[in-house]
Amino acid sequence: MEGENEVKLHGMWASTYSKRVELALKVKGIPYEYIEEDLRNKSPLLLQYNPVYKKVPVLVHNGKPIAESYIILEYIDETWQNGPRLLPQDPYQRAQIRFWASFIQQQLFGSFYKLISSNGEEQEKAVEEVFEKMNVLEKGMKELLPEGVPEVDGNNSGVLDILVTATFGPYKAHEEVFGLKVLDPEKYPLLFSWVQKLNEIPLVKGVLPPHDKLVALLQFMKQNGLKPSS
């Protein structure tokens, strides 16, 4: 029926935040229309849907917009209750996931950002910070998943799988452009093996940005001193 369960996603092909939402929609099997935004020339609709931040991704469900990728994930999980659940039902487990989602967002991404926007001694400090945060994440995930990473496929992926995929899935492109091995298998064996498993899933392969295209964009941004901004 027209308008009933009409789902649109305003996104950008290289944005890790945008990819989170695409992954969630695909895992849940929700049909949607994708609108690619040119971040240097944002559509009037996007600015209308997200007046506070003017960023992607924005999910529009039956004409109503929702902004902020993690919030969109929880919205998708609450609204489409058929199919795999992205979050557990137990409040304590949900609290743990929200804690780590917040850590990835504020702490880890904060450090990544410092890393790519600094030079010289400041950048060396930023590198140390990134490794420290990765350590904390690795340790946290070990405690959260005492039996190791469960077998993942496109059918039982949860919010953490989605966050890890969107963040680290394209790690080879990041390494190539920034010349830094962040996802080091020796330092972070759990995270590394998790990413390997996730990257094998056909659904994931279909969503993550193509390697060469991403490398080209990141090189361009690096050379022109541009910073990522959705």
Add this chain to the structure above:
Amino acid sequence: MAEVKLHGTLLSPFVYRVIWALKLKGVPYEFVAEDLSNKSALLLKHNPVHKKIPVLVHGGKPVCESMVILEYIEETWPQNPLMPNNPHDRALARFWIKFAEDKGVAVWKMFRSTGQELQNTMKEALEMLQTVEEHGLGEKKFFNGDNIGLVDLAFGSIVYWLQVIEDIVGAKLFESHKFPRLHAWIETFKQVPVIEENLPNRDELLVALKLRREQLMASA
């Protein structure tokens, strides 16, 4: 019922968010006062990642980060709901909670800065207020509609503490003619019985924060 403990200090706006949520839900708890210059072994065990307060410990299991704690409280004790019912309004509430977390930082930074940095953080705080005034409240009584909710608690602590911090740093940001909606809202917020009974005394808070700021500046 499993035991509930709250680790915190009575100067912290983040701790008060949790106190308000627990009291609004009628959840009995034990308050464990922490000395931030000498954090307890228990606090460090419960929050090894951030080593910060508040930490809620329910049946021995710790929950950290004030807004994560608030959602946990909401989901564990469903009486007197503090979040809207339908998913879209919940997403909107979470948007503003995240905004409060990300942008409210300007107020805490103001407290810790002087000179040019202070000017910069004041500008950030002003922008934050302007966005909330323009987009966040609308004509509603509370952020949550007719009744107080988690978004109100998130902003309540920011604004109440801002009003004190402004005096301390000599700023005049939160003026009533510039922010009529927010001014009306904070008065309504402070008159909610549970909030009124659980707000730190303004004069005492001013004195304590002034001292704290002096200590911070001295050790800088």
